[in-house]
Amino acid sequence: MAAEPIMMSPICLVENQEEQLNLNPEALQILNKISQPVVVVGIVGLYRTGKSYLMNCLAGQNHGFPLGSTVRSTTKGIWMWCVPHPSKLNHTLVLLDTEGLSNLEKEDPKNDSWIFALTVLLSSTLIYNSMGTINSQALEQLHYMTELTQLVRAKSSSDYTGVEDSAKFVSFFPDFIWALRDFTLEMKINGYSVTEDEYLEDALKLLPGTNPKIQNSNMSRECIRQFFPKRKCFIFDRPTNDKNLLAHIENVPEDQLDSSFREQSNKFRTYVFTHTKTKTLREGIIVTGNRLETLLKAYVVAIKTGEVPCLENVVTALAQRENSVAVQKAADHYSEQMAQRVSFPTDTLQELLDVHTDCEREAIAVFMEHSFKDDKQEFQKNLMDMIEKKKKDFLLQNEYTSVKYSQAKLQQLTEPLMKSISTGTFCVPGGHSLYLEAKNKVEWDYNLVPRKGVKANEVLQHFLQSQVAIEKSILQGDKALTCQEKALAAERAKKEAAEKEQELLTQKHKEQLQKMEAQERGFRENIAQLREKLEKERESLQREQENMLMHKLKVQEELRNEGFEKKSEKLRREIQLLKKEIVANKDKYLLDQWIIDMTDGVFSKETPDHSELRIPFRDS
Numbered sequence: 001m002a003a004e005p006i007m008m009s010p011i012c013l014v015e016n017q018e019e020q021l022n023l024n025p026e027a028l029q030i031l032n033k034i035s036q037p038v039v040v041v042g043i044v045g046l047y048r049t050g051k052s053y054l055m056n057c058l059a060g061q062n063h064g065f066p067l068g069s070t071v072r073s074t075t076k077g078i079w080m081w082c083v084p085h086p087s088k089l090n091h092t093l094v095l096l097d098t099e100g101l102s103n104l105e106k107e108d109p110k111n112d113s114w115i116f117a118l119t120v121l122l123s124s125t126l127i128y129n130s131m132g133t134i135n136s137q138a139l140e141q142l143h144y145m146t147e148l149t150q151l152v153r154a155k156s157s158s159d160y161t162g163v164e165d166s167a168k169f170v171s172f173f174p175d176f177i178w179a180l181r182d183f184t185l186e187m188k189i190n191g192y193s194v195t196e197d198e199y200l201e202d203a204l205k206l207l208p209g210t211n212p213k214i215q216n217s218n219m220s221r222e223c224i225r226q227f228f229p230k231r232k233c234f235i236f237d238r239p240t241n242d243k244n245l246l247a248h249i250e251n252v253p254e255d256q257l258d259s260s261f262r263e264q265s266n267k268f269r270t271y272v273f274t275h276t277k278t279k280t281l282r283e284g285i286i287v288t289g290n291r292l293e294t295l296l297k298a299y300v301v302a303i304k305t306g307e308v309p310c311l312e313n314v315v316t317a318l319a320q321r322e323n324s325v326a327v328q329k330a331a332d333h334y335s336e337q338m339a340q341r342v343s344f345p346t347d348t349l350q351e352l353l354d355v356h357t358d359c360e361r362e363a364i365a366v367f368m369e370h371s372f373k374d375d376k377q378e379f380q381k382n383l384m385d386m387i388e389k390k391k392k393d394f395l396l397q398n399e400y401t402s403v404k405y406s407q408a409k410l411q412q413l414t415e416p417l418m419k420s421i422s423t424g425t426f427c428v429p430g431g432h433s434l435y436l437e438a439k440n441k442v443e444w445d446y447n448l449v450p451r452k453g454v455k456a457n458e459v460l461q462h463f464l465q466s467q468v469a470i471e472k473s474i475l476q477g478d479k480a481l482t483c484q485e486k487a488l489a490a491e492r493a494k495k496e497a498a499e500k501e502q503e504l505l506t507q508k509h510k511e512q513l514q515k516m517e518a519q520e521r522g523f524r525e526n527i528a529q530l531r532e533k534l535e536k537e538r539e540s541l542q543r544e545q546e547n548m549l550m551h552k553l554k555v556q557e558e559l560r561n562e563g564f565e566k567k568s569e570k571l572r573r574e575i576q577l578l579k580k581e582i583v584a585n586k587d588k589y590l591l592d593q594w595i596i597d598m599t600d601g602v603f604s605k606e607t608p609d610h611s612e613l614r615i616p617f618r619d620s
């Protein structure tokens with residue numbers, strides 16, 4: 001496997017220049033080369049709040065994402081740093097640093113919303129960074145959160161109802177961490193000490209009142225609660241109280257930082273590394289570096305064309321691309337393994353078919369591993385067709401090499417016989433018996449030649465047929481035999497030829513059956529692996545939906561307890577829709593299984609017709 005690219009320093013991934021978002025091809029190429037699953041940590045928040053510094057802490061470096069020591073904003077667009085994950089083997093940690101939001105110097109703050117939305121969509125953990133406490137102002141500044149539903153859509157527009165989206169978003173959205181910098185207050189609510197997480201949850205409780213400011217901050221609160229079931233809060237003291245050091249913090253060695261900041265950032269780092277999940281899309285689809293590149297490109301193309309990026313469509317497009325690659329990978333695996341394991345010609349057809357069955361099983365497994373969302377099994381069907389065609393080519397190659405080899409051997413063995421015929425050696429009294437002896441020796445010696453392959457008999461039969469007229473003329477010219485003996489010999493020769501013909505037919509029939517059995521085995525293998533994959537997908541989807549349902553019920557309960565009956569009632573509809581969807585998915589799974597069982601059943605009862613050896617994949 002090619003080594004994953006290592007980045008010595010971060011690089012701009014999404015450029016935000018002249019009101020345009022552009023992707024940096026160099027950064028895309030880096031992502032494209034990463035075949036490992038990625039753990040993506042993105043940070044967003046107000047400008048000049050120490051975001052880049054915190055990201056460098058995560059990378060374990062002082063220098064990396066450039067910091068700014070003046071009030072002018074330093075980071076532009078989205079920057080990326082891919083490093084080996086410090087604790088998850090074979091995973092790449094992708095750190096995303098973003099330009100500060102709400103910078104008044106900006107001419108076009110619209111891109112702020114897109115930078116926020118893109119970071120949400122790409123990350124597995126989103127860090128929201130802010131200074132001081134969680135107050136109304138901090139929450140109001142999180143209005144980007146409330147804009148998310150207008151900026152992105154979970155389902156394609158054809159079946160968009162606007163209601164169930166928040167539930168769908170959850171399966172695409174990251175976990176949420178609120179990082180509170182320069183936090184100086186005591187962690188107390190109503191005189192009681194609380195944990196950071198309790199502090200966050202308390203701050204996210206809706207406030208009563210119709211004041212627009214309260215309403216706005218309540219909207220942010222609601223969005224955070226609905227979109228991010230998994231939330232954490234970390235507080236940080238000022239890294240140092242020395243103003244001069246603070247202005248050039250990137251040059252301050254760790255041991256000169258304030259001890260509580262060091263402790264807090266260590267705790268934060270450990271949590272992020274242990275708890276940030278591999279980036280997944282809904283139904284447990286694991287995102288690798290190159291998948292992340294595809295996703296980002298799709299989102300940015302949609303943004304630039306003025307469309308609302310649709311998460312489901314992006315996943316479908318990703319699946320289409322990846323499934324084609326999976327088919328090719330699986331088909332290549334089949335060809336490579338066949339070529340490696342078979343030495344042509346094989347002794348028997350069964351020998352070749354057995355290797356084919358093994359290679360086909362492996363190829364299906366390769367396909368299953370690399371494909372996803374092949375709902376109508378179109379790609380699996382393509383693979384079956386490709387393997388079938390390749391198998392036919394291998395069968396032909398096997399026959400061809402067998403014919404060539406057998407013919408060459410036979411030619412060697414028949415040389416003395418042919419010479420004797422042409423020099424008239426058998427045109428003497430008793431010549432027929434001499435001829436038979438010579439011909440039988442050829443046959444005997446030919447049968448002793450090993451590994452002539454599947455066409456050995458046919459080649460021999462062809463030769464024997466070419467000898468019929470010669471034998472007849474030798475027989476007629478043999479003066480040592482009486483008429484009756486000649487008739488008997490001719491009869492015997494005819495009978496022997498018919499027997500050989502029959503033998504060949506029986507062999508062909510047997511081979512035909514073997515081919516059909518191999519095809520049926522392949523079919524069953526496809527069914528078995530499909531069944532297993534469906535089961536896994538169903539489990540994953542069910543788990544995801546149940547988690548979503550639990551989350552919605554929890555939010556509903558909390559709203560009710562906080563006295564927001566109307567809002568809680570609104571959630572009821574979403575919950576009902578979700579429940580319906582869970583039932584519908586169970587039904588769809590049962591139907592899929594039923595179709596597979598029915599198809600499988602056909603083969604338990606009767607010998608299949610060669611032409612019907614196809615998985616009757618569902619059309620809808």
Ligand SMILES: Nc1nc2c(ncn2[C@@H]2O[C@H](COP(=O)(O)OP(=O)(O)OP(=O)(O)O)[C@@H](O)[C@H]2O)c(=O)[nH]1
Nearest residue numbers: 047048049050051052053067068073074075100246
């Ligand atoms: N008070 C305080 N200052 C910090 C902290 N971390 C960094 N700084 C200072 O803030 C300056 C800017 O830090 P950055 O990490 O560049 O901030 P940023 O949020 O990435 O800034 P933009 O990318 O411009 O939005 C640094 O030079 C430090 O002087 C912190 O925890 N507290």
Ligand SMILES: [Mg+2]
Nearest residue numbers: 051052074075
């Ligand atoms: Mg920055």
